[in-house]
Amino acid sequence: MNRLRGDTLKMCSVKTREIDSNRDSIPDKFHLEVELPLAAVESVTKVDALVFFRTQLQNKAKIVMESAVHISYDSGSAGAGLYTSGNMVFTQTYPLPVKGGYVTMYSNTDLLDPSKISRASEGDIRTILEQISERNLTMTYVPELTHWTPVVDSASASTFTLTADIKIPTTDIVYIPTAVEVLRDAWIKYLSMFVLVGFFLEKLCSFVYFHQIVETKMLVETVGSNIGVPHFKRF
Template identity: 90%
Template sequence: MASVELFQEPIRRRYYAPYLSCSYLFFLLSVWVLLCLPFFLSYDTNFWLKTNTYREQPDNAYEYKILVQATGLAGSDNYFYSSVPDLNRLRGETLKMCSVKTREVDDNRDSIPDKFRLEVELPLASAESVSKVDALVFFRTQLQNKAKIVMESAIHISYDSGSAGAGLYTSGNMIFSQTHPLPVKGGYVTMYSNTDLLDPSKISGSSDGDIRTILEQISARNLTMTYKPELTHWTPVVDSASASTFTLTADIKIPTADIVYIPTAVEVLRDAWIKYLSMFVVVGFFLEKLCSFVYFHQIVETKMLVETVGSNVGVPHFKRF
């Protein structure tokens, strides 16, 4: 009756030698190479993980604070509006009471806005015009996954045209920007709590609402939200006598951002272990082949015992290379 192979396993050859022998010295050298060589092969400047990245969509909530500055042709007229009454009172004749409409859109219904729509209507007299517009829109930005931070942020929308316009439409992304990695230990941290970009309780002069001054404060921060326009359309004035309003419309999308953070000790060790283990397997494979050749051919003298059926001790076997 024909038979079929069901299972196979190797028979071990065991090698023995005294402590005070070249064979034992070779064994110690092999162990040292097995443990140390993978480290030297895998070590480089990125062996220890210094920063890591994860993806998160920032939660941006509109703070109902906005600054709008507009300029007429050749800088002849200047208009200003803010949502802060104390600041408006300091602007005198340049103040224009605008109409501001906002709407948050949550497409995937995860309680985090995916888009923010802004509409600002600036009333104009018959002889007035707008050729340049700047707007600062303030948000409360929050990260809540690994890095837990809360901060006030502002995006700058700006456009300059050589002709008078009846409106500006812009569409773009609100990008989370950082210059240094964030810590991930502990709970929520309120960033820049002592340096508000626009604090209504600390307004003492018209310079407090200057857009350039606020932009300088934003640029000095590690964490900012930046508006990057993708589509822009300037609507020119056809009949300057009939122009009554200038309309700024902005569709601001809030994409998922790459958040750079300082990894924990567990992450650093795990990443280093994976790099070390990848080289350990390769070195171990070739070192096992070398030791098998050296011991089997008795390049260093050892006592070889070959296992037999039913025994885990083996019988002596000697062979010289």
């Protein structure tokens, strides 16, 4: 990749930090800081960055995959830095299967594999974004706050700094339930329905018998007679 970019490549200083606010051993936020050195005649007016992550789901659907989020901002004027804060949202097209152990998703289709890149266009941001859009499971960066720091003195602007706070909110994951979960859910629903129907039937029968709404005929056989004497009684 570096060789294909040639003279347009500039080495950056990248610093990252995981922040676990509630101390549950799961990162709640990633802090990213990138410093790009600039020559005297260079300036930055637009930022396009891809941040790669190793994503892991460990409840129900256990998967491991490579993901990337796109950070983009266009100012139109030269800047000394960009600060952005937002959420990294997990999106899916169809439910995930539930299996026994961890499953590595897209292991045969890496988003960026330098050994398979022969042209610079194969490793640009647009090509990687097209690969991401074809996947069922993706991560999307949704910015909430953005601040562009303009250049006050172009002669003294020697670096451009990108600072990003990428938060990880709680997300609902859709998965295919197991047979045990389906049977348990069906049993709970049918049991609750039977209890409800039985309760109303018991109340209805008690009301009918207590208020003697329905008229019934009871046949009583007397001694020495083959013909029963009908008696009417209301229930």
